[in-house]
Amino acid sequence: MGKPVRQFQIISKSPAETARFYSNLFGWTVNSDNPLGYREINTGSVDGIQGGIWPAPPQAANFVQLFTAVDDVQACVKHAQELGAQLIIPPTALPGGVELAVMHDPQGMSFGVMKTG
Amino acid sequence: MWASSILQVMSRFAFRDWLSQELEKRRLVNPRYSLRAFAALLGTDHSTVSQVLRGKRRVPVAVLRRWGKRLGLAAEEVAAYVAMEHVPDALITKRQEELRHWTAEALAIMKDQTHWQIVRISQMPGFRPDCRWIAKQLGVSVDDVNVSLSRLLRLRLLKIERPRQWKVFVGRGTVSEAEFHKCALIRVRQLAADCGVTLGRINRKAASERSTIPWVSQ
Numbered sequence: 371m372g373k374p375v376r377q378f379q380i381i382s383k384s385p386a387e388t389a390r391f392y393s394n395l396f397g398w399t400v401n402s403d404n405p406l407g408y409r410e411i412n413t414g415s416v417d418g419i420q421g422g423i424w425p426a427p428p429q430a431a432n433f434v435q436l437f438t439a440v441d442d443v444q445a446c447v448k449h450a451q452e453l454g455a456q457l458i459i460p461p462t463a464l465p466g467g468v469e470l471a472v473m474h475d476p477q478g479m480s481f482g483v484m485k486t487g
Numbered sequence: 488m489w490a491s492s493i494l495q496v497m498s499r500f501a502f503r504d505w506l507s508q509e510l511e512k513r514r515l516v517n518p519r520y521s522l523r524a525f526a527a528l529l530g531t532d533h534s535t536v537s538q539v540l541r542g543k544r545r546v547p548v549a550v551l552r553r554w555g556k557r558l559g560l561a562a563e564e565v566a567a568y569v570a571m572e573h574v575p576d577a578l579i580t581k582r583q584e585e586l587r588h589w590t591a592e593a594l595a596i597m598k599d600q601t602h603w604q605i606v607r608i609s610q611m612p613g614f615r616p617d618c619r620w621i622a623k624q625l626g627v628s629v630d631d632v633n634v635s636l637s638r639l640l641r642l643r644l645l646k647i648e649r650p651r652q653w654k655v656f657v658g659r660g661t662v663s664e665a666e667f668h669k670c671a672l673i674r675v676r677q678l679a680a681d682c683g684v685t686l687g688r689i690n691r692k693a694a695s696e697r698s699t700i701p702w703v704s705q
Contacts (some may be wrong), residue, residue, distance in 0.1 A: 383651045386632055405617040407629035425630040427638060429591035456682075457641050465616060 376439040379419035385409055385423045404469060405465035411481050435472070437482035438477045446483045450475075502551055502568040509541050509558055527552045546572060582684065588684060589679040592638060596671045601627055601635040603664045606645065609653040616651050642674050 384386040389409050399412045400423065407424035419476040425460040426432060443461045451457060454476035461471045470484040513520045526533040530553065538544035544556070546658070547568050555565040596602050604625045608614060620635065622629045639645035647653045657670045676686045 392656060402629070405619070407618040407622070419615045424637075425596065425634045427591070427634055430589055459637070460643065460646065462640060463649050464647070467650075 373438050375419060375436050376486070377419055377437040379435040380421065380423045381426045381430065381433070381435060381480075383428070383430075385425045388423050388432075390461045425427065425464060426460055433480065435480050435482050436469065437484045440483045440485055443471050443483055444486050447471050447473065450483075466486060495597055502550075502555075503539050503542060503544055504559075505568070506554070510540070525563055525646055529557055549570075585679070585682055586685045586686075589675055589682075592642065593672055593675045593686075595635075595638060596642075596675070597668060599631075599635060601625060601631050602644075602671070603667050605632065605635055605639060606655050606657060606662075606667060609645070610655060614653070616647075616653060619662075642671060642678065644671055644674060 380388055380392075389411075390431060392398050392411070393400055393440065397414060400408045400409050401412070404410065411421040411423065413420060444449045447455075447457060447461060450473055456474040457471065458474055458480065459470070459472035462467060463469050468484055468486050470482055474480055510520075510522070513525065520535075522536060523533045526536040529536060531550075535544065539546055551569055551572060552565055552585050555568065558570075605621060608621060608624060609616075618629050618632045622632045625632070635643070640647070646656065646657055648654060657667050662670070679686050
């Protein structure tokens with residue numbers, strides 16, 4: 371029940387350096403051995419949520435996105451747009467069974483929704 | 488104490504609003520206090536003050552400092568008004584950011600072959616929807632593939648509806664690199680227009696040789 375925040379994502383212009391920094395600081399393990407080459411972060415704790423690092427385009431600043439778990443990504447995107455959200459990445463099926471979409475809320479802040487399995 | 492007056496200054500928004508209040512304060516004391524008298528106090532003519540109060544004329548920094556001093560503003564308050572008078576309009580700033588964003592998207596499409604190569608390779612037999620494999624085939628880093636892949640998805644030039652099915656929205660059948668660029672730039676203009684940003688036609692040859700997009704006025 372509910373719509374939990376499932377994952378954080380650091381969008382970084384220097385993803386390798388970002389991975390190194392947080393690994394050194396917090397002892398997080400970063401693994402990119404997956405079909406997307408996505409830097410998956412394991413915080414080493416069952417508390418909180420896990421995350422990942424994605425490379426930022428040159429014109430963007432570094433920022434953090436939160437991905438909320440939903441039952442139906444398409445329906446959520448439609449609802450969000452009715453509420454004034456702007457679609458940035460349309461619903462996309464990633465290898466491994468994850469479906470996600472990225473939007474800007476009406477105030478321009480980036481957020482994601484995802485469905486696993 | 489000066490910090491609280493700074494906060495008061497920030498809440499008044501514009502110097503001319505404060506100037507208008509100073510004139511009214513004097514008129515409350517003396518209903519016959521004239522605009523000419525106020526202008527004389529400021530060391531200028533009444534026409535200039537009138538235009539400033541009506542928002543028809545901006546106040547140069549040097550003049551703002553001089554008038555502020557004559558009316559007893561603290562140095563910190565003057566500095567705050569100077570800063571506020573020169574803060575770009577929020578709407579203009581937003582438009583400039585949007586223009587920069589869409590220009591950067593178009594420039595990236597034009598100058599980085601990875602976008603075209605991903606589109607091309609995704610339609611070939613034996614394609615593996617694995618960014619590590621794609622990076623190896625193209626001789627670029629996985630991060631380069633992912634930056635380009637994200638852009639293709641943002642621009643709706645590529646769609647991944649199922650993990651092994653990458654659908655390309657660029658022309659019909661096999662397209663050339665030039666056709667890809669043309670379609671991509673049209674898409675950039677469409678999406679920019681959806682955000683209220685009008686982009687003209689692009690001189691593609693010039694863009695590929697320069698570091699900025701020479702948008703051609705329509």
